[in-house]
Amino acid sequence: MMLKTTSISLSRRGPANPKYGGISVVFPVYNESFIIEQTLRNYIAELQNRVEDVEFIVAEDGSTDDTKAVLERLEQELPIKLFISYERKGYQQALKDAMKHATKPWLFVVDSDYQFAAIDFWHLEPLRDEFDIILGVKTPRRDPFYRVFLSWGYNVLLRFFFKIPYADMDTGFRLIRRAVVEELSPSVRFMSFFNAEFVIRAHFKGYKVAQVPVCHYARKIGSTTIFHISRLFSICFQLFVGIIRLWLELKREGQIPLKKAPSKIN
Ligand SMILES: Nc1nc2c(ncn2[C@@H]2O[C@H](COP(=O)(O)OP(=O)(O)O)[C@@H](O)[C@H]2O)c(=O)[nH]1
Numbered sequence: 001m002m003l004k005t006t007s008i009s010l011s012r013r014g015p016a017n018p019k020y021g022g023i024s025v026v027f028p029v030y031n032e033s034f035i036i037e038q039t040l041r042n043y044i045a046e047l048q049n050r051v052e053d054v055e056f057i058v059a060e061d062g063s064t065d066d067t068k069a070v071l072e073r074l075e076q077e078l079p080i081k082l083f084i085s086y087e088r089k090g091y092q093q094a095l096k097d098a099m100k101h102a103t104k105p106w107l108f109v110v111d112s113d114y115q116f117a118a119i120d121f122w123h124l125e126p127l128r129d130e131f132d133i134i135l136g137v138k139t140p141r142r143d144p145f146y147r148v149f150l151s152w153g154y155n156v157l158l159r160f161f162f163k164i165p166y167a168d169m170d171t172g173f174r175l176i177r178r179a180v181v182e183e184l185s186p187s188v189r190f191m192s193f194f195n196a197e198f199v200i201r202a203h204f205k206g207y208k209v210a211q212v213p214v215c216h217y218a219r220k221i222g223s224t225t226i227f228h229i230s231r232l233f234s235i236c237f238q239l240f241v242g243i244i245r246l247w248l249e250l251k252r253e254g255q256i257p258l259k260k261a262p263s264k265i266n
């Protein structure tokens with residue numbers, strides 16, 4: 001495992017190094033009709049001419065607002081590959097399905113609610129030479145108090161069980177080698193809302209994970225759809241059970257080492 005942090009000021013804004021291959025930008029979308037157009041336009045403007053080989057994949061997932069209509073209109077104009085679902089498959093499954101359509105060696109998976117700035121991609125991109133997963137750590141996080149508190153508790157639990165040093169495994173701004181996703185995503189099944197399980201599995205397989213601070217902005221419109229306050233209790237319970245099941249599996253497979261043997265005294 002390696003940990004890397006950079007300063008938040010940006011020294012270079014593209015072009016992406018072609019040596020490391022093209023990038024599929026993947027947007028999971030659920031009920032984002034008021035912001036999705038701005039999000040897509042900003043990422044496309046930032047990346048289209050600075051990444052030699054890039055594609056934009058939109059994974060819409062059973063939205064109940066106008067999102068589908070907005071995306072169908074944008075599809076006529078913008079270079080996006082649009083995948084629409086009439087049922088809500090859930091975040092993780094929608095991502096897994098979308099990634100099957102990705103053709104580039106790297107995936108840049110970003111939330112569609114524009115809480116991150118497209119320009120911060122350039123903090124992550126240069127680390128492709130050394131790392132397999134590059135996480136943008138929300139610095140500081142601009143979310144409602146209950147959401148921040150919940151994530152804090154969740155991360156404490158993850159660090160307690162798995163003894164891993166990552167601060168923001170569920171970030172909605174991450175650059176991942178596609179080969180790692182293809183290898184590990186079929187086994188991701190215990191924490192269905194988020195990405196932490198993927199990062200934990202990758203860590204114990206020996207893949208290199210970097211953390212980079214990135215700006216985070218308050219949601220301009222709508223509210224968190226994953227951690228909605230009315231579903232809080234059931235989500236917390238499911239997450240806790242997921243952590244225990246993953247821990248048991250990794251222990252059983254010997255991926256989490258048993259207690260350190262006491263060092264020899266001569
Ligand atoms: N495909 C898909 N995307 C979702 C689902 N729920 C949320 N999203 C998207 O996932 C991203 C993060 O969701 P959000 O509710 O903002 O979570 P938060 O920022 O972690 O509180 C946003 O782009 C949402 O549109 C879902 O069920 N399916």
Ligand SMILES: [Mg+2]
Nearest residue numbers: 111113115224
């Ligand atoms: Mg959000």
